[in-house]
Amino acid sequence: MKKIYVVRHCEAQGQDSNSKLTEKGLIQSKSLSDFFSTTRINRIISSPYIRAIQSVVPISEEKNIKVEINVYPNAYLVQGIYLTGLKNLKKHMKIWT
Template sequence: MKLYIIRHCEAEGQAPEAMLTAVGMEVRKRLESYQIEQVISSPYKRALQTIETFVQDNGIPFKVDERLKERVLSSENLTDWLEKLQQTYIDQDLKFDGGESSNEAVNRMIELVNELRQGNNSSVAIVTHGNIMSLLINHYNSDFGFHEWKQLSNPDVYEIDFNSKDIKANRIWGNEIEFI
């Protein structure tokens, strides 16, 4: 199975109901170059808007899965959230009030991926968010961390070919990343 991990297009904000910008709505048409048999999306509006026209125009089976929603770092407003987020890439069990650790978040993603691998589709796309996407990529590419998360674009697409001997997440669309 090939898995396409899609970060949503550019949005007006981070709230679950944040809409896509005009730029974000234009770039989603590029997805038509991929051979996708099923799409599963985060319930957040920006993820749904990223993919809705694509699935409708191409008659692709579609569903929403809560496991694809963005990771909550904390239920509190953290003024130093970026520093705290970086710490969670170093200590993946670190958890702030009302939030998920990196391990908790990635485990829900891995659960979904394992279910998809047991299915009959040869090509599936999941539409999700930057932080949770980066944690899933890190599961397959241990050198992908905080620095690479900061360089993700909206949208961004990675492919994992589970038919390959060497399972790695490879970037197939987005701004260039320089691994340091």
């Protein structure tokens, strides 16, 4: 069975597409990599936003997997179907809190 992990970016300096991670965000990205260290990952897909890419770079480097940039940053890929907006995403996924 395939699993999809959806991860929000780590703490960033702002919400602009060019905003970088804060020092805390960089530490969080390393923790994220540690969390997934024993998880089999085949692909890493990120929005083109700097904060999102920086969030997954440690995983990419540890797993030696190239980060794929999603050319539709406002859409979510679920089971091969692009859904626009979080409202549609919630209908098709179980959300854990």
